[in-house]
Amino acid sequence: MHAIEHAKEAKEFIESRGRATWHDSALWFVRAKRDKAAQSLPEWEILRETASQIKQHTASRLADYLEKFEANATRLGATVHWAATADEHNRIVMEILQKHGAKKVVKSKSMLTEECHLNPDLEAAGIEVVDTDLGERIVQLRQEPPSHIVLPAIHIKKAEVGEVFHQHLGTDAGADDPDYLTEAARQHLREKFCAADAGITGVNFAVAETGEFVVCTNEGNADLGTSLPPVHIACMGIEKLIPRQKDLGVFLRLLARSATGQPITTYSSHFRGPRSGCELHIILVDNGRSSILGREDFRRSLNCIRCGACMNTCPVYRRSGGHSYGTTVPGPIGSILAPARDPGQHHSLPFACSLCGSCTDVCPVKIDLHHQLLTMRGEVKKAGHLPALKRWGMWAMGIVLRRNWLYGFLGSVGRKLLPLIPRPLIYNRMNMWGRQRELPQTPAKSFRQLYRERYGRK
Amino acid sequence: MVANNKSDRTAILNAIRQHEVSDVELPDLNADWIEYDSPLEQFVQSLESVGGRVVRLESLDQLGQELEKLDSFATAKVRCSLVAGQGSPTFELNQVDDPHDLEDIDFALLSAELGVAENGAVWMTDDGVRHRAVFFIAQHLGVLLSASQIVSNLHQAYQRLESSTAFGLFMSGPSKTADIEQSLVIGAHGARSLTLFLLP
Numbered sequence: 001m002h003a004i005e006h007a008k009e010a011k012e013f014i015e016s017r018g019r020a021t022w023h024d025s026a027l028w029f030v031r032a033k034r035d036k037a038a039q040s041l042p043e044w045e046i047l048r049e050t051a052s053q054i055k056q057h058t059a060s061r062l063a064d065y066l067e068k069f070e071a072n073a074t075r076l077g078a079t080v081h082w083a084a085t086a087d088e089h090n091r092i093v094m095e096i097l098q099k100h101g102a103k104k105v106v107k108s109k110s111m112l113t114e115e116c117h118l119n120p121d122l123e124a125a126g127i128e129v130v131d132t133d134l135g136e137r138i139v140q141l142r143q144e145p146p147s148h149i150v151l152p153a154i155h156i157k158k159a160e161v162g163e164v165f166h167q168h169l170g171t172d173a174g175a176d177d178p179d180y181l182t183e184a185a186r187q188h189l190r191e192k193f194c195a196a197d198a199g200i201t202g203v204n205f206a207v208a209e210t211g212e213f214v215v216c217t218n219e220g221n222a223d224l225g226t227s228l229p230p231v232h233i234a235c236m237g238i239e240k241l242i243p244r245q246k247d248l249g250v251f252l253r254l255l256a257r258s259a260t261g262q263p264i265t266t267y268s269s270h271f272r273g274p275r276s277g278c279e280l281h282i283i284l285v286d287n288g289r290s291s292i293l294g295r296e297d298f299r300r301s302l303n304c305i306r307c308g309a310c311m312n313t314c315p316v317y318r319r320s321g322g323h324s325y326g327t328t329v330p331g332p333i334g335s336i337l338a339p340a341r342d343p344g345q346h347h348s349l350p351f352a353c354s355l356c357g358s359c360t361d362v363c364p365v366k367i368d369l370h371h372q373l374l375t376m377r378g379e380v381k382k383a384g385h386l387p388a389l390k391r392w393g394m395w396a397m398g399i400v401l402r403r404n405w406l407y408g409f410l411g412s413v414g415r416k417l418l419p420l421i422p423r424p425l426i427y428n429r430m431n432m433w434g435r436q437r438e439l440p441q442t443p444a445k446s447f448r449q450l451y452r453e454r455y456g457r458k
Numbered sequence: 459m460v461a462n463n464k465s466d467r468t469a470i471l472n473a474i475r476q477h478e479v480s481d482v483e484l485p486d487l488n489a490d491w492i493e494y495d496s497p498l499e500q501f502v503q504s505l506e507s508v509g510g511r512v513v514r515l516e517s518l519d520q521l522g523q524e525l526e527k528l529d530s531f532a533t534a535k536v537r538c539s540l541v542a543g544q545g546s547p548t549f550e551l552n553q554v555d556d557p558h559d560l561e562d563i564d565f566a567l568l569s570a571e572l573g574v575a576e577n578g579a580v581w582m583t584d585d586g587v588r589h590r591a592v593f594f595i596a597q598h599l600g601v602l603l604s605a606s607q608i609v610s611n612l613h614q615a616y617q618r619l620e621s622s623t624a625f626g627l628f629m630s631g632p633s634k635t636a637d638i639e640q641s642l643v644i645g646a647h648g649a650r651s652l653t654l655f656l657l658p
Contacts, residue, residue, distance in 0.1 A: 182638065
């Protein structure tokens with residue numbers, strides 16, 4: 001696979017200026033709701049700090065907690081599987097489904113199964129997989145990946161939803177009323193729920209001391225999808241673990257408020273073993289997580305509870321759209337997780353960032369996102385993945401910025417020469433910054449000169 | 459299940475254990491969490507803000523007539539009730555073997571153990587409920603809750619929960635989605651409406 005270049009991937013999205021602006025304001029609206037919800041709790045900062053400590057504590061003895069969870073979940077009647085890689089995860093899912101002769105599967109939103117590219121594997125084996133979250137169903141019918149981890153179809157306009165529903169669900173041509181379209185999806189997906197042979201869900205939190213796990217949705221799709229068919233497969237990354245049941249109180253208070261500004265999701269379902277006469281399988285997936293655990297600079301990225309707040313607030317994400325990242329998890333957190341796993345393919349992502357730090361401010365589990373993004377840039381350079389132009393540019397900048405006299409000298413030359421140089425020499429391929437922008441007018445005097453004039457030599 | 463699986467287990471646990479991860483203490487959760495002057499009023503406000511409706515009863519005797527006032531109940535062909543002697547059921551949940559038979563339930567009357575003021579959620583379990591699908595598949599829900607069982611915040615709620623049932627959930631209002639251009643639509647896959655009947 002060739003490397004993803006964020007700026008290139010974002011080009012098409014940005015060219016439709018109306019769409020980029022619309023996308024930007026849709027996400028800012030969600031961010032504003034998050035602020036209101038966070039401000040409604042005087043203990044918000046204590047909650048964040050507590051959540052961060054719980055996650056870091058868990059990471060410090062993750063293997064012990066995983067064993068404890070396995071023992072307790074097994075005691076409750078679940079079958080626990082371990083998958084070191086995405087392929088192994090998919091193989092386990094397939095084997096369970098084949099054992100039951102399952103041909104139709106309903107899946108509720110699970111970023112992990114997206115990460116493992118489960119759907120194509122199942123479809124290749126002749127199994128029908130239906131994503132049941134409304135947004136996920138929309139993107140599935142459009143044959144594209146979600147562009148956001150909480151709002152999978154945030155990049156799609158209602159008229160486009162109307163088109164795809166007209167084509168696949170037989171809704172009226174041109175109909176774009178959200179109530180009407182949602183009702184059509186409800187009818188369509190009810191049929192799928194009732195016909196399913198097995199249900200697959202993700203996991204929001206798994207509790208080591210009890211062996212239970214919690215799945216949060218607003219639509220009730222995870223719940224319908226697991227309360228009808230005889231088999232439930234729950235797929236979770238190993239970082240979803242928390243030690244105690246009472247820790248759920250901390251995370252459930254943070255999750256929905258950070259994600260959409262709701263005080264809690266409509267459904268927070270606690271699964272403690274299979275339904276009577278049915279099977280519950282839990283797959284614990286590593287797929288690169290244990291190696292991130294070993295890197296101190298990036299370890300805290302495993303705190304992530306996938307609320308999406310860092311995306312909603314990110315000025316780059318809001319204007320470039322989720323697909324431009326080319327990863328399952330886009331935005332600031334994705335720009336750490338993806339290059340941590342595969343720096344060769346995702347090296348451009350930590351640069352799709354202005355280092356404004358807004359992501360760090362809103363993160364409910366206090367991941368130091370913008371610090372990690374900066375550190376990751378260094379990692380990308382060390383691994384030799386920087387494009388030549390950027391490498392040379394940084395090298396030259398390094399020489400200049402380390403030398404006071406050279407900086408001053410080049411400044412004075414620049415102020416005199418820049419206004420005289422013909423335009424094509426300045427605005428050319430090398431000047432990426434100048435593609436959409438004009439350089440500022442050169443001032444007559446430098447800051448240093450002005451300072452000296454005003455305050456004297458000292 | 460397969461030999462490979464066991465080796466994956468060992469591989470993952472070893473991969474984790476080879477890393478020295480500095481110890482962080484597990485925090486106790488004894489902060490000053492929010493407490494409302496009137497958890498009851500806050501609960502009502504929270505539930506209404508997430509699309510639920512609240513009907514206050516003076517006693518259980520009133521439930522029948524209040525239910526009849528609800529369109530969703532009065533017009534329901536198939537009714538199911540988990541509250542003994544209430545909700546004039548036409549469908550006996552615990553008599554059916556296959557949860558798919560619940561598909562046509564128009565109205566289900568449920569009973570909640572606990573209410574949470576900060577988010578309007580009620581806690582329900584499958585204790586004595588043969589098919590948990592009833593919480594999600596019914597078109598409309600009525601939920602009975604005693605006002606004395608309302609706590610201010612989730613921490614207090616978890617202190618009171620017993621994890622002895624196979625399934626438990628916090629449900630906050632009716633099912634909803636905003637996946638089409640951020641327009642809130644009530645009635646995604648689960649209940650189209652939730653009416654909470656509050657006993658003193």
